[in-house]
Amino acid sequence: MDVDLLLSGYTHQFEAYTHDGRFFLNPGSATGAWTMEAPAPEPSLEVPVQSKATTDSERASLATKPEAGLQTEKQPEPQNEKPEARPLSEEQLELQSAIPNTNPSFALLDIQGPVVVIYIYQLINDEVKVDKLEYRKPVPNVSEPS
Numbered sequence: 001m002d003v004d005l006l007l008s009g010y011t012h013q014f015e016a017y018t019h020d021g022r023f024f025l026n027p028g029s030a031t032g033a034w035t036m037e038a039p040a041p042e043p044s045l046e047v048p049v050q051s052k053a054t055t056d057s058e059r060a061s062l063a064t065k066p067e068a069g070l071q072t073e074k075q076p077e078p079q080n081e082k083p084e085a086r087p088l089s090e091e092q093l094e095l096q097s098a099i100p101n102t103n104p105s106f107a108l109l110d111i112q113g114p115v116v117v118i119y120i121y122q123l124i125n126d127e128v129k130v131d132k133l134e135y136r137k138p139v140p141n142v143s144e145p146s
Helices: 056-062 090-097
Strands: 003-007 016-018 022-028 047-051 084-086 105-112 115-124 125-136
Touching: none
Parallel strands: 003 022
Antiparallel strands: 016 022, 047 084, 105 115, 115 125
């Protein structure tokens, strides 16, 4: 590709460098997430386990029939019950350790002709760090006609 500035992504890691007079920029991941899925839980947290679900028809068949003449109140169904939790399995811990550690980052580019000023924002240890990079397009030497 014959470009002066190439923006790329997908690695979720910030990277900026020049090569053969061209500037390459990977702004990283604004969220710090390495995947489109939710981040994996910390090893110290527990993973919820779903308890046995009972359908309405199963609940109805399990309920006792009221005796004649007695009125029964319908019991409200519990809502937002929290499932019981269990520790992470060895396989889950292995998968979690394979997740790369990324810092949330993004870049703002100020393009003015042959000059690009790049402001890099990174969240490192709960502090926002701002770096400024500048790239100037190399000007080819043009000899004066005689």
